[in-house]
Amino acid sequence: MNTAxxxxxxxxxxxxxxxxxxxxxxxxxxxxxxxxxxxTSGCGKTTLLKMVNRIYEPDSGQINFYGKPIxxxxxxxxxxxxxxxxxxxxxxxxxxxxxxxxxxxxxxxxDKNRISARVDELLELIExxxxxxxxxxxxQLSGGxxxxxxxARALAADPSLMLLDEPFGAIDAITRRSLQxxxxxxxxxxxxxxxxxxxxxxxxxRLGDRxxxxxxxxxxxxxxxxxxxxxxxxxxxxxLVSSARQEEIEWNAGxxxxxxxxxxIS
Amino acid sequence: xxxxxxxxxxxxxxxFLEHLKITAITMLLSCLIAGLVSVLIxxxxxxxxxxxxMFSAVxxxxxxxxxxxxxxxxxxxxxxxxxxxxxxxxxxxxxxxxAGFQSINPAIIEAAYGMxxxxxxxxxxxxxxxxxxxxxxxxKVAVVSTIGIATIAATINAGGLGTLLFDGLRTxxxxxxxxxxxxxxxxAVGANSLLNLLERKVQKITNEN
Numbered sequence: 001m002n003t004a005x006x007x008x009x010x011x012x013x014x015x016x017x018x019x020x021x022x023x024x025x026x027x028x029x030x031x032x033x034x035x036x037x038x039x040t041s042g043c044g045k046t047t048l049l050k051m052v053n054r055i056y057e058p059d060s061g062q063i064n065f066y067g068k069p070i071x072x073x074x075x076x077x078x079x080x081x082x083x084x085x086x087x088x089x090x091x092x093x094x095x096x097x098x099x100x101x102x103x104x105x106x107x108x109x110x111d112k113n114r115i116s117a118r119v120d121e122l123l124e125l126i127e128x129x130x131x132x133x134x135x136x137x138x139x140q141l142s143g144g145x146x147x148x149x150x151x152a153r154a155l156a157a158d159p160s161l162m163l164l165d166e167p168f169g170a171i172d173a174i175t176r177r178s179l180q181x182x183x184x185x186x187x188x189x190x191x192x193x194x195x196x197x198x199x200x201x202x203x204x205x206r207l208g209d210r211x212x213x214x215x216x217x218x219x220x221x222x223x224x225x226x227x228x229x230x231x232x233x234x235x236x237x238x239x240l241v242s243s244a245r246q247e248e249i250e251w252n253a254g255x256x257x258x259x260x261x262x263x264x265i266s
Numbered sequence: 267x268x269x270x271x272x273x274x275x276x277x278x279x280x281x282f283l284e285h286l287k288i289t290a291i292t293m294l295l296s297c298l299i300a301g302l303v304s305v306l307i308x309x310x311x312x313x314x315x316x317x318x319x320m321f322s323a324v325x326x327x328x329x330x331x332x333x334x335x336x337x338x339x340x341x342x343x344x345x346x347x348x349x350x351x352x353x354x355x356x357x358x359x360x361x362x363x364x365a366g367f368q369s370i371n372p373a374i375i376e377a378a379y380g381m382x383x384x385x386x387x388x389x390x391x392x393x394x395x396x397x398x399x400x401x402x403x404x405x406k407v408a409v410v411s412t413i414g415i416a417t418i419a420a421t422i423n424a425g426g427l428g429t430l431l432f433d434g435l436r437t438x439x440x441x442x443x444x445x446x447x448x449x450x451x452x453x454a455v456g457a458n459s460l461l462n463l464l465e466r467k468v469q470k471i472t473n474e475n
Binding site: 053055076077078079080081082084086088089090091092093094103104107150153154163 | 371373374375376377378379380381382383384387391392395396469
């Protein structure tokens, strides 16, 4: 399989910080893979993600995007090939839903009909009726719908890579689940490479083809979910997995015997 | 009142046109300078606080005193008036321009960068339209304040509706005072509607893009 992204001894320390946000990290992400990056806040997962589209620049090492070193690419052009979704969504409040989704196609100079068709196609993909939603403004949408539009906007120009920074972190559990399902559906349909940052272990295991577990700026384990459950690489991963299991046991014990959770972990 | 207008149209129309001219030139200069100053200081919080603080100190000086202080340097007349009015406006305009840009949710800017918009595209398609309601609100305050303070500029021979007001006061001519008041109010209302029109235009343009 082709390599989508390759990190080569990448390091990053923020000014005034005493330790590395990401230290000497090397790994590869294959084309078409959905990799979830799991860790507590401050573990470096978001820093790692934002170095890929050059929102942050690494202090050392090199990142390759389909074989090309990204520091030799124009950051603006690089970003147009990468979809970017953040937790706060960041839709443009002064633009309609259609115009929000059309942002990158417009920059790229697509003609009007093609843009319009693409907007409809994407709205249907995220299950918002184009007739009803095209002309609405972001404030008229629920949080879950806004994040759906954020996803559509990132997909608009058909990027080969999607970066998602805790996109469902601020969304209620029920809506989050349906958004996860849609994300999986989209991933399967287009076979793009997804890098998905989350601090939610259930989400990481549910979505990831592979999971990258980070702590203190370095990789603790990078493997398939089943492999992580079978062979946790170290104490940290062991504790992480067992705490999630413990949580599920408590959930079940607190109930009346009905099974309330599906068990991605146990 | 109408009789007075018919009898001495020049006594009313000329000061009105002078006032209009002072206001227009002042607003044009003020907005240009405030835009430039804001761009220069916006990136630094310390600098913008310092500059806005300085402008607020100047704004607190009574206009009559400021006119008097500047006569030795700039002489009497329109030029001095426009200078003082422009300086006053800086506080209102710069403060609002900076507040307008600071009011934007940083997540929106991050998303814009992440999508691959250039600095210029982000400025014109995102930052400026989102800051414009607050900037336009500042312009509305500035234009009304300019029209008001410009009447005082009559004391330094700048002409304008202030001449009607001060003449009326001196000669106890209520008709003159009434015309002066009415016309400056009309001017303020007119300027405001013009800015409202501009606001709708701006909204329309940004929505179409």
